Amino acid sequence: MNEPGINASTRVCGVFGWPIRHSASPAMHNAAFGGYGMNWKYLAFEVRPEKLREALLGARSMGFMGVNLTLPHKLLAMEMMDVLDGTALEWGAVNTVRFEGRAPDGSWHPLAGFDQNHPLELRAQGFNTDAAGLEMGLREDLQLGMAGLKVIVLGAGGAGRMAALKCASAGAQRVHVINRTTARAAEVAVEAARRFPSATIKMDYPSDSVDLLINATSLGLNPGDELPFDSSVFSLSRVGAVYDMIYKPAETRLIAAAKKAGCRTANGISMLAGQGALAFELWTGRPGPLIQMKRAAEQMIYGNECHF
Ligand SMILES: NC(=O)c1ccc[n+]([C@@H]2O[C@H](COP(=O)([O-])OP(=O)(O)OC[C@H]3O[C@@H](n4cnc5c(N)ncnc54)[C@H](OP(=O)(O)O)[C@@H]3O)[C@@H](O)[C@H]2O)c1
Known part of the structure; x- marks a missing residue:
């Protein structure tokens, strides 16, 4: 049986890291998807550095919209991208990957822009939203x-x-x-x-x-x-x-x-939320809701503990 809110049309994003279980990114992004009422989910994947290339190819072939990369993958991924955005070139590291498809006219677009069948030709574009x-x-x-x-x-x-x-x-x-x-x-x-x-x-x-x-x-x-x-x-x-x-x-x-x-x-929680909000926008084309994402990260990291 499907979990509520997850079905065959659910679009998937995620984060690859090693280790990853501490990550607040799923909480931040799922709160943002929920806020927009989008049928998207964001999951954390424990990916060994030796398996990063395979994991990226797998995610691309399976139609993931994009992934974030955290330690120790940000530098390794530089040579695994099909295209590097200026931000990745400027900082020499990739923390956000967007999967893109080729339209019949030859132009490339984020996968989120394709309604049903994903195009045959896919590529990974690397960005950096940390700075x-x-x-x-x-x-x-x-x-x-x-x-x-x-x-x-x-x-x-x-x-x-x-x-x-x-x-x-x-x-x-x-x-x-x-x-x-x-x-x-x-x-x-x-x-x-x-x-x-x-x-x-x-x-x-x-x-x-x-x-x-x-x-x-x-x-x-x-x-x-x-x-x-x-x-x-x-x-x-x-x-x-x-x-x-x-x-x-x-x-x-x-x-x-x-x-x-x-x-x-x-x-640094606002920096964490900021890089996440920018990744969200790169994948979905919608502004990342910074405040909502920051609150979700605080809830996940601090629970009900007072942090001010
Ligand atoms: N808020 C966010 O979103 C965010 C994002 C990225 C990083 N961070 C935080 O930023 C910090 C640095 O991350 P990073 O990726 O730059 O790590 P990194 O590449 O491993 O660098 C660690 C830095 O800390 C210094 N350091 C470590 N132990 C020290 C000690 N005992 N005394 C003095 N300096 C020491 C190192 O100095 P040496 O060069 O002398 O070793 C180096 O400058 C971490 O705490 C990380 O959690 C936060």
Whole structure:
């Protein structure tokens, strides 16, 4: 027997990751589909990196509308796409795959645009919605655009690199890239300075105040973690707003210290919802309902626990 709301016409999206069971993406997207009354479902699939290519081909052949990719697949997928959108090329990673079909006139369209029979010719187009998701999160929670800001980015891994480059590309006045491994911060700083010469890129703490500090390190995920910056040389009293990409726990040690110092604060759940809302729009052609998706993610991650 079919589950209520699932039948032979249900359209399928999903997320591939390894591991994946913690993911809030099914809750976010299914809430959005439900809100629009769409007969679509979003599922999480545990896909080993060695099986990513097969899984993508399978999803394409079975008529999935699209999939999100999370760790460790975002870089691996770059060479598995038939076409890369400018966002994937810009950030060097794919977090959203849209399956597309070829119409009789030769043009390509999202599969959602084909009514019944899927076309024979299908392709996978790779996008990246992470950087724009961060931008949406900052606007939604802190009412901040990046243009003209002085920013500190803590971390130079995948998320730190993306945050520093995004700030520089969106017109930040100055970006300080700080990371435990200095060589990694230097790589990011060199790339940002080369690609976005109008931004000033620094690799030390500022001596003046900054508008925004973004934590893109994994420090804060565990209860005993220290602060992600060196409090002997820099003080949060010189920061206007703090955005911690970590969203579990809802209040990291950094967020607590920033509140105490009088900064405006937000955690990374709005970035998670932002990248999801943009993926939703790429698949369905409808605006992703950011607030509804954020609420669904909060409900899934925090339950009824108070997180403010
Ligand atoms: N909200 C969202 O949607 C979202 C999206 C992406 C990521 N994130 C979060 O962002 C964080 C970073 O993710 P990522 O993908 O960039 O991971 P990653 O590539 O593994 O990078 C980890 C970063 O954390 C630093 N780090 C790790 N342990 C440290 C320690 N003990 N002391 C100081 N620095 C330390 C690393 O510094 P080294 O270079 O020195 O190792 C590196 O800069 C994670 O917490 C992740 O949950 C959130």
